[in-house]
Amino acid sequence: MIKIIILGGGNVAHHLARVFKNSTKVSLIQIFNRSLNSIKDLEKHVEITNNYRKLKNADIYIISVSDSAIEKVSSKMDIGNALVVHTSGSTSLNILKNHKRTGVFYPLQTFSKDRNIDFAEIPICIETSNNEDLKLLELVAESISKSIYKIDSKQRKQLHIAAVFVNNFVNHLYAIGDDICKERNIQTDILHPLIKETAKKIESMNAFNAQTGPAKRGDSSIIKKHISNLNKNQQEIYKLLSNSIVDKYGNKL
Amino acid sequence: MIKIIILGGGNVAHHLARVFKNSTKVSLIQIFNRSLNSIKDLEKHVEITNNYRKLKNADIYIISVSDSAIEKVSSKMDIGNALVVHTSGSTSLNILKNHKRTGVFYPLQTFSKDRNIDFAEIPICIETSNNEDLKLLELVAESISKSIYKIDSKQRKQLHIAAVFVNNFVNHLYAIGDDICKERNIQTDILHPLIKETAKKIESMNAFNAQTGPAKRGDSSIIKKHISNLNKNQQEIYKLLSNSIVDKYGNKL
Structure with missing residues (x-):
């Protein structure tokens, strides 16, 4: 059994714990x-501690831990020759x-404390300072997930930016969709099937080919009508994203 | 059996046909x-025709049909006292x-010709010029879907704008996510589990509460790093959406 200690108390730490x-290949022996x-x-x-000197x-x-705390936690750990890893998308090795x-x-993945997630489906991106440890970390990753990617620090930073677009920004568009519905007393869950299908669709065709809508068609009359019904912040977002789509598909408005 | 004729040859017409x-309550007798x-x-x-005079x-x-063709098609139909409906989100009754x-x-919903969709899950928004026809249209909607909404023309236009945000714009963000991955030779399907979970999450919590990421946390150092790695168009979108999130959660950068 590979013996593991987690340092941290946030969402990712909880989900990993x-x-x-439940894994049969690794043994979580302590959380700090x-x-x-x-x-x-x-x-x-599992045993818990808040004392660096009691680390097993x-x-x-x-x-x-949060990105800004990684260095400090790392510097306080006196753990001999063991492997130390962090779980951050935007921090280099x-x-x-x-x-x-x-x-x-x-x-x-996006983690919330109260939401159960099937870890088997989560891509685990691994990187190590030496090759032998890559095998060790791969064993740990395989014990909880079906999809393991070897991703270096530059790639991981890039991936984290992509994740901001497809998760943070997408969720913000969902929130704006809710706001727009509420203005006319429309139940916001009416949008859920469309949201689900939009996410599902790209598993069978790439996002570039899946694009539809007025900006893709270059339909400036609908675009103008839509813009006139939005508040200032929504208008800016509508215009910028529509123009970006128009450019991507070589349309003109 | 309620006898139905569809006029149109696009994605929605095909899916409805x-x-x-397969419905046992309505009978599709012709497509024009x-x-x-x-x-x-x-x-x-089913019988097909391109001749208005041969409409049964x-x-x-x-x-x-496309929004811009609805009026013309409607004007050419000589169909006595039957009920005429259109399927457009952005066109008034x-x-x-x-x-x-x-x-x-x-x-x-978003329709592609080659993609099968479970109609039972699709919200059908209905509106009629008189109340009796609402019941008739409700019967038709219930014969293919579990979720029927009475939505007037103003609400429907609003809903269509919300759909542009949660479908068209979201899909465009997926495409940008793909582009960002490709720049560093990262397989784009690594993003799919995150995309799916982002869409699923809002079924158990609303989008406002589901928001995570550097803009939500007001983490300006990560935001700056991210922006420096993007092209001009991606930068504009990153900045505008981050600022919009920052404002929504009352943060300062």
Whole structure:
């Protein structure tokens, strides 16, 4: 069994703790967090601590804290020759350089504490400072997921930006869709089947080919009508995204 | 059996034709299109014509053509006292005013010819010029879908704008996500689980509460790093959407 310790008490740390507890190939032996309060719910499953000097011996230490705290946590860990990895999309491997064996274990997904997620479907992006550790980290990733990607630090940063577009920005467009519905007392869940199908569609055709709508068709009369019904912020977004679509498909308005 | 004729040869017309052919409560008796070529594939299931004078007698005529052609098609139909409806999200009921009994039958979904869709899940938005016809149209909608909404012309236009945000614009963000991945030779399907979960998440929490990411957190250092890695068009979209999120959650950068 590969012995693992998680450092962190946020969403990713919690989800990893839950999935590792159910794994038969790795053994989660301890969780560290500065505030014990935010990991108290895990105490019935695994030993918890807020004291760096009480960190046990493990094969892999997974630092799953906010990006700005990674360096500090890493610097305080005295863990000999074990492998240390972080779970951040936008932080390079190099930040762990005070340790000899380092890596990244980045699950590409959006996590909320109260929402269960099937880890088997989550792409795990791994990177290590040396090749042997890549195999070790691969074993850990395979114990919880079906899809493992070897992604270097530059690629991971790029991927994180793509994730901001397809997750953060997409969700914000969902929120604007809700706002627009509410203005006319339309139940917002009427949009859900369309939202689901939009996401499903790109599994069978790429997003470029799946594009539809007035901007794709270059239908300036509908676009003008739509814009006249929006508030200023919505108008700016509508115009910019429509122009971007118009350009991508070589249309003119 | 309610006798139906569809006028049109596009995606919506095709999908409606297929689902009505399998319905036990309505009978699709004819399809009209100016070009016979684009409805030839339906000929084995139903009579087709391109001649307005050969239109049969039916209970409901469904005009499912491009928005700009609805008025012309409607004006050429000599169909007595039957109910005439269109399927457009952005066209008011009034455009059919040369007929006595009019309505709208708007399925809120994105249709591609080659992609099968479970109609039962599609919200059908209905509106009629008189109350009795609302019941008739409701029967037709219920014969193919589980979710029927009474939506007036103003609401439907608003809904269509919301659909542009959550479908057209969202899909465009997916395409940008693909572009960003390709620049660093990352397989684009790595984004699919995240895209699916983003869409699923809003069924259990509203989009406002589901928001995550650097703009939501007001993390200006990550935002700056991201922007420096994008091309000009991507930068503009990144900035505008991030600022919109920042404003929505009362953050400052």
